[in-house]
Amino acid sequence: MKKIYILVPFLLFLLNCIGLKAQTIWTGSTTTFIKEKNGDWTLEANQDRITSNVWLTRGDNGGIFNFVAEPMGASTISPKDTEWAYGTTANYASLTYQNLKALKGGNFGSIIDGQDLVLHLITDNIYMDIKFTSWKSGKGGGFSYERSTDQPIATKEF
Numbered sequence: 089m090k091k092i093y094i095l096v097p098f099l100l101f102l103l104n105c106i107g108l109k110a111q112t113i114w115t116g117s118t119t120t121f122i123k124e125k126n127g128d129w130t131l132e133a134n135q136d137r138i139t140s141n142v143w144l145t146r147g148d149n150g151g152i153f154n155f156v157a158e159p160m161g162a163s164t165i166s167p168k169d170t171e172w173a174y175g176t177t178a179n180y181a182s183l184t185y186q187n188l189k190a191l192k193g194g195n196f197g198s199i200i201d202g203q204d205l206v207l208h209l210i211t212d213n214i215y216m217d218i219k220f221t222s223w224k225s226g227k228g229g230g231f232s233y234e235r236s237t238d239q240p241i242a243t244k245e246f
């Protein structure tokens with residue numbers, strides 16, 4: 089019996105160390121991110137630093153990208169370490185996810201279509217609601233969106 093008392097905490101510790109995480113759905117308040125036209129995408133003020141793995145921004149043209157994974161700009165499957173679906177987090181498990189470029193048929197200019205999206209941060213396994221509110225075509229690379237944030241832990245829950 090004594091071996092079980094030692095083994096259970098060790099197994100829990102081991103599972104925690106190898107990074108097994110359940111998905112997290114961010115249902116906190118809404119925040120707005122704005123990258124102004126001609127804003128320097130290499131500056132923190134022009135990056136939505138959602139987690140340590142995903143910092144969304146946009147260069148002077150083209151689509152958005154993850155500055156952490158693509159520091160030189162957008163790739164063919166941008167933003168890396170993310171996947172997107174039409175819908176809301178209320179239905180996140182039943183949605184079909186793909187990279188943002190594929191979801192928009194390669195046309196980032198059509199990103200303002202009034203539809204709700206779910207953004208999945210793959211490494212962090214976080215899902216959040218997101219809706220684009222502006223997209224500047226041509227030079228300058230301005231865009232904005234609203235997204236959900238992490239729900240703060242109440243003192244009683246903590």
